[in-house]
Amino acid sequence: MKLQEMLGIKYPFIQGGMANIATGEFAAAVSEAGGLGLIGSGGMSVAELEENIDKAKSLTDKPFGVNLMLLHPDVDEMAELMIKKNIPIVTTGAGNPAKYIKDWKASGMIVIPVIPNPTLGVRMERLGVDAVIAEGMEAGGHIGHMTTLTLLPQTVKRLKIPVIAAGGIASGIQMLACEIMGAIGFQIGTAFLATKECPIHQAYKDKVIKAxxxxxxxxxxxxxxxxxxxxxxxxxxxxxxxxxxxxxxxxxxxxxxxxxxxxxxGDVSTGSLMAGLTVAQLDREKTVAELMKDLYDDYLIEKEKFTNGY
Ligand SMILES: Cc1cc2nc3c(=O)[nH]c(=O)nc-3n(C[C@H](O)[C@H](O)[C@H](O)COP(=O)(O)O)c2cc1C
Structure with missing residues (x-):
């Protein structure tokens, strides 16, 4: 898969930058284990984001990135912070990052917006982003209206830049299907909720595992x-x-x-238990290293079966 070459990582996985969850420590754990860890800016103040970036830098020498939540009230300041802190990779969620792209690209960053439809992808490509994450509505959290099965091939067809798949991926066969539809790698959120390092309350994690x-x-x-x-x-x-x-x-x-x-x-009654349609595939807590190795091994098995005939 080409995502490893593009980002300098071992496995073709980006851990989704989940608001209130993806801390610097968590992102560093994912990066250390061979994926691309992302710090989620959603729910953080500018000072907290800076602290989390410093924490991640202290815990890993491997590449990690930041997910910039475009609805954040301090988004302009956060966008500047990306440059000041030399963040190598930035993904964006919940909107159109057009006004920041020129400055980010001028400072050498890899820019990868999350898109819920191919039309936004076309606009992003024109502005010079490096790749897009096409996120289908199977995903947990805020979603668009297109499924991965419809969004991914239409995006691949309309764009020349690489496309990363997200939404509904937590097994080798789902990875292979996305690869066949043209994805160069995968962004995963829900499956990372069930990892030991994920800093959500155990009551939330248990709900995810039992769902x-x-x-x-x-x-x-x-x-x-x-x-x-x-x-x-x-x-x-x-x-x-x-x-x-x-x-x-x-x-x-x-x-x-x-x-x-x-x-x-851990308020599982009145709290928002964001999770996607892959929850039913998660049956136990794993370390982030185990999760990514298991997924990648499963993908290799499925790919061999597909190549040699089922
Ligand atoms: C609890 C939760 C919070 C999320 N928060 C964000 C966010 O702040 N910004 C963002 O771009 N995506 C967010 N996402 C989406 C993930 O980054 C990722 O694209 C998505 O989870 C992939 O689909 P999956 O859940 O099927 O693995 C969130 C997802 C979950 C499950």
Missing amino acids: TDTNVTIIGMNIGIPIRLLRNEMSREYTEKECLGWDKFQLEKFTLGALRRAVRE
């Missing part, structure tokens, strides 16, 4: 902010309020701090 396929739901579709998560008291109440016609402002207020409550306090 079945029917435990996953989407909230916020009616108000245009769909989020995929595990069903609980919060998601049920949210859906009721959505049906009663609560507006975007009221519903956003209702979920304010809900992910943080699940991550920090």
